[in-house]
Amino acid sequence: xxxxxxxxxxxxxxxxxxxxxxxxxxxxxxxxxxxxxxxxxxxxxxxxxxxxxxxxxxxxxxxxx
Numbered sequence: 001x002x003x004x005x006x007x008x009x010x011x012x013x014x015x016x017x018x019x020x021x022x023x024x025x026x027x028x029x030x031x032x033x034x035x036x037x038x039x040x041x042x043x044x045x046x047x048x049x050x051x052x053x054x055x056x057x058x059x060x061x062x063x064x065x
Contacts, residue, residue, distance in 0.1 A: 015041060019049050023065055 015036060022032045033046050057063040 011040065016049050019046065020053055023050060023053055026065070 019032055019036060022035065027035075029047065029050055032050060033043060036046055037043065054065055057065070
């Protein structure tokens, strides 16, 4: 992993953690997309993170958001 790839990955993971915190707070999907939409993250990337996290929580623990 070269220097640029490391910082891109670090940025993605940081953003993913921020999105997960917003989901836990109970923020709606549209509000989360509006908060984190930027040149680096488009609509599909953000919705995929949200959908994957919600599915994983439902599958493992039966939690619904």
